[in-house]
Amino acid sequence: MAGSKRKKKRNLFSPIYLTLVLLILYLPILMVVVYSFNAGRTISAWQGFSTNWYTRLFSNGLMKDALVNSLVLAGLSAALSGGIGTLGAIGISRSHFKFKGAVESLATLPMMIPELVLGMAYLALFTGVGVKLGMGALVLTHTTFCVPYVFINVKSRLVGMDPAIEEAARDLGAKPLRVLFDITLPLIMPAVISGMMLAAAMSLDDVVISFFVTSAETTTLPLKIYTGLRSGGTPEINALSTLMLAAIFIFVGLSQLIKAKSDKMTSPR
């Protein structure tokens, strides 16, 4: 009797609170999307539905450049960090190398230190050593801060893997590389892909580090949005933001989906 009473009380507060916070969490995102379809020139008053800003966006050469840059950058850094992070995770979880702990902490350090410090450090180093700022520098730095996402994802997957599967393959006479390609990689693939999706989302999202290492000629979507916002914001920026939201939602959604599916496949339950 007392127990059921207790339960009832909690059941009332909890859903209301959860819904309220989630509403507040999503309302601003919704506003950005809604106002990207505003017919008016400003972001303040609603003046009817129009897709005008999207057409304008696509006819704007600078915006198109930013979009292409961002996508190329996200693709390249996801691919590179995917390869480097995956190999790193496999190597480190198997190796007895003395400094592997140091390498691991160093490689995941970018997650812990303020982006701003990393950004200024890159700018200082690159100008000091003479690395050209721009797309190359962007790819290098984005790859660096994306590696931890892939690495941690894949490593935790490797830890959870049953070593007997690989042993069985070896006992049956498979060569190490064959084990890697036929057993290990297929098993960790979901973690690799979901890590790469997150990496792409992070790269697509980055303002601070890009702000420091980009050149005057190279601009990315977040940088465009940042400068647009500092000067007040226009519906064009809304449209741009909406497109970026859509891209990130797709990446994150896919990443979660793949992860959930593979968890279901491998979990004993």
Place this chain on the structure above:
Amino acid sequence: MTHKQQKERAQERRNTLFFAPMAVLAVLLVALPLIYVLGMSLTANDGSGFTLANYKALLRADYLLVFANSLKLAFYTTAVSLLIGYPFGYCMARAPRGWKSLLMMLVIIPFWTSALVRIFGWKILLQGNGLINTVLKSLGLIDKSIKFLGSYGSVLLAMVYCMISFMILPCHSAVDKMDFTLVEASRDLGAKPWRAFLDVTLPLTLPGIMAGCVLVFVPSVGIFYLSDIMGGGLVLVGNLIRDQLLKVRDWHTGSAMSVLLVVLTAGIYLIYRRCGGDDLGVM
């Protein structure tokens, strides 16, 4: 046996080869830039060698005030995030099974969404003729638009909004892992709900709270573009470092500021680990 040893050595070499690219990347693009900044902070502007002058230059009342401002804002951000995020994480963990993964998804999506875009949404909501002012007016609560943008509150709101996922996730997993029969036991023994919460739930979920606080506080100290976008001219460490680099063009003092910022955040993390905090690996 030598054959086996040889095989093992080959295996070891291959493993080392595997993480070589990551090691090279970590040395060249993580360690080297940071060491470079450290070096810059310890050398003079005119290239005359080692000096502590850049650090002495930081001991100015206005600079210290900026550091204090950043720490204060980070502290408020953490406190508000905890007040809102802990109950959220708690309710999430206690939600019916079927809802849990959906709730998780709903929390994670904004977490990966551009902070910039989400802050833009608040700007739209909070402006003079935005939705919030309109609603307040039509309810008859105010007759003149409130100027939200640029106020300290609006910057704090933006900060909490961007950071709260970092609080919700560890709190949620702490509550989720907790054994609720302990709470039931204390209730059966006659403890009032709040008493059971304070004496059982809170201490048991403290590791999650601590992890959340560190995860919110540390990035909060270094953030700089939120106050830029919300307006109001609040100068934070981030703004100071950026201006030192790009406007004043004094790289050496700017480097000293960055080093101080890293030392501050690393210090917080070390204290946290000392107090028995878990490894913050990430989610």
